[in-house]
Amino acid sequence: MALSRGSPLLPVFLTGLLWAVKLGSSPWAASGLSKFDDVIQPSWASDHVIYDGDLLLLKLDNFSGSGFASKNKYLYGKATADIKLVPGDSAGTVTAFYMSSEGASHNEFDFEFLGNRSGEPYLVQTNLYINGVGNREQRMDLWFDPAADFHSYSILWNPRQVVFLVDGTPVRVYQNNNNSSSSNNNSSSNGNSTSSGSSIPPFPTNQPMGVYSSIWNADDWATEGGRVKTDWGHAPFVAAYREVRIDGCEWGPAAGDSDDAGELRRCSESAWGKEGRYWWKEKAMEELTVHQSHQLAWARAHHLVYDYCADPARFPVAPPECTTATP
Ligand SMILES: *[C@@H]1O[C@H](CO)[C@@H](O)[C@H](O)[C@H]1NC(C)=O
Ligand SMILES: *[C@@H]1O[C@H](CO)[C@@H](O)[C@H](O)[C@H]1NC(C)=O
Ligand SMILES: *[C@@H]1O[C@H](CO)[C@@H](O)[C@H](O)[C@H]1NC(C)=O
Ligand SMILES: *[C@@H]1O[C@H](CO)[C@@H](O)[C@H](O)[C@H]1NC(C)=O
Numbered sequence: 035m036a037l038s039r040g041s042p043l044l045p046v047f048l049t050g051l052l053w054a055v056k057l058g059s060s061p062w063a064a065s066g067l068s069k070f071d072d073v074i075q076p077s078w079a080s081d082h083v084i085y086d087g088d089l090l091l092l093k094l095d096n097f098s099g100s101g102f103a104s105k106n107k108y109l110y111g112k113a114t115a116d117i118k119l120v121p122g123d124s125a126g127t128v129t130a131f132y133m134s135s136e137g138a139s140h141n142e143f144d145f146e147f148l149g150n151r152s153g154e155p156y157l158v159q160t161n162l163y164i165n166g167v168g169n170r171e172q173r174m175d176l177w178f179d180p181a182a183d184f185h186s187y188s189i190l191w192n193p194r195q196v197v198f199l200v201d202g203t204p205v206r207v208y209q210n211n212n213n214s215s216s217s218n219n220n221s222s223s224n225g226n227s228t229s230s231g232s233s234i235p236p237f238p239t240n241q242p243m244g245v246y247s248s249i250w251n252a253d254d255w256a257t258e259g260g261r262v263k264t265d266w267g268h269a270p271f272v273a274a275y276r277e278v279r280i281d282g283c284e285w286g287p288a289a290g291d292s293d294d295a296g297e298l299r300r301c302s303e304s305a306w307g308k309e310g311r312y313w314w315k316e317k318a319m320e321e322l323t324v325h326q327s328h329q330l331a332w333a334r335a336h337h338l339v340y341d342y343c344a345d346p347a348r349f350p351v352a353p354p355e356c357t358t359a360t361p
């Protein structure tokens with residue numbers, strides 16, 4: 035099933051680096067101070083990353099897409115972007131907001147907004163890569179028009195769960211099931227299981243992640259499975275950002291001079307750090323509140339349109355994490 039975008043988002047990011055080198059000077063530097071500068075920087079086609087008053091715009095035309103990346107990496111935290119998606123005809127385009135670590139065994143938590151023809155609904159695809167393996171797509175439509183105004187999209191990551199939220203409403207939870215009997219809890223194994231394998235891969239707990247956003251042409255799969263192509267006559271396609279907030283334990287040199295093991299300890303164990311209180315790891319954040327559980331159930335009952343956990347044509351045996359309460 036040609037469901038996913040075909041390749042992880044990282045190659046897009048690398049393509050962006052090449053562009054940045056080719057283009058040489060960055061208009062970003064010349065554009066003066068911005069509230070965005072503290073947190074993120076252009077990472078792909080900086081000439082397509084535009085300040086417009088209080089907003090940051092990512093532009094896609096038939097020359098290039100564009101993207102930004104956080105300046106820091108984080109071990110646990112919450113990342114939120116207030117985004118107004120491409121209005122009008124956005125068919126063929128994908129705007130993504132995601133967290134990702136690096137390397138072949140990377141972890142990645144994705145929001146991907148799949149554009150559509152004018153008047154037809156966007157779909158929000160979420161996915162998780164764990165140890166380099168994805169194929170965990172879920173898709174929802176939304177209870178509002180995401181191109182009409184700004185809405186907040188958040189990813190919360192702590193040792194117990196990854197939660198995807200839309201305007202504060204949880205739409206997906208991936209729990210740490212590393213104590214369940216089907217979990218790959220053997221710490222000396224390499225955790226190299228696939229999502230269709232027999233054991234749940236170890237929950238992401240030790241690779242720091244950056245926060246990224248990008249827009250690109252994906253008309254080979256994004257809209258109605260690739261049947262609807264991008265109409266370049268409607269370019270440029272522009273996604274607008276009002277705010278990008280990241281609360282997390284900053285990893286690496288920016289946070290001090292300790293080594294990776296030290297950073298792992300610092301970000302995993304302490305309730306307080308250089309960044310202040312690690313509220314995203316507190317007891318109250320370890321699971322949804324009763325109210326949030328109801329919100330999640332409502333969102334899934336009314337808006338879920340695809341779930342890899344319920345796709346026997348693709349997974350004759352449901353992936354192991356799907357047998358737990360809230361994959
Ligand atoms: C399970 O995850 C917790 C973090 O919530 C970690 O402390 C623990 O060591 C993990 N257990 C195993 C067996 O991996
Ligand atoms: C797994 O069990 C260990 C030992 O009881 C506990 O410390 C840890 O928090 C548990 N992890 C999760 C995710 O439940
Ligand atoms: C660890 O995995 C074994 C099987 O390999 C299982 O019997 C055991 O219950 C698991 N331990 C925990 C704490 O979940
Ligand atoms: C854990 O995995 C290693 C290597 O994969 C294996 O040698 C060892 O027997 C396993 N231990 C348990 C308790 O399953």
Ligand SMILES: *[C@@H]1O[C@H](CO)[C@@H](O)[C@H](O)[C@H]1NC(C)=O
Pocket residue numbers: 224226
């Ligand atoms: C994981 O499995 C794949 C496919 O079986 C293999 O190519 C790869 O080398 C493995 N990775 C590790 C770290 O063992």
Ligand SMILES: *[C@@H]1O[C@H](CO)[C@@H](O)[C@H](O)[C@H]1NC(C)=O
Pocket residue numbers: 148149150151154155156157256257258259
């Ligand atoms: C686009 O609109 C069509 C028709 O309403 C719908 O079937 C489809 O799910 C929508 N979204 C995408 C991304 O194709």
Ligand SMILES: *[C@@H]1O[C@H](CO)[C@@H](O)[C@H](O)[C@H]1NC(C)=O
Pocket residue numbers: 096097266267269
């Ligand atoms: C890009 O789009 C513009 C405007 O629609 C068009 O004039 C131009 O020919 C296109 N260029 C390419 C390389 O497709």
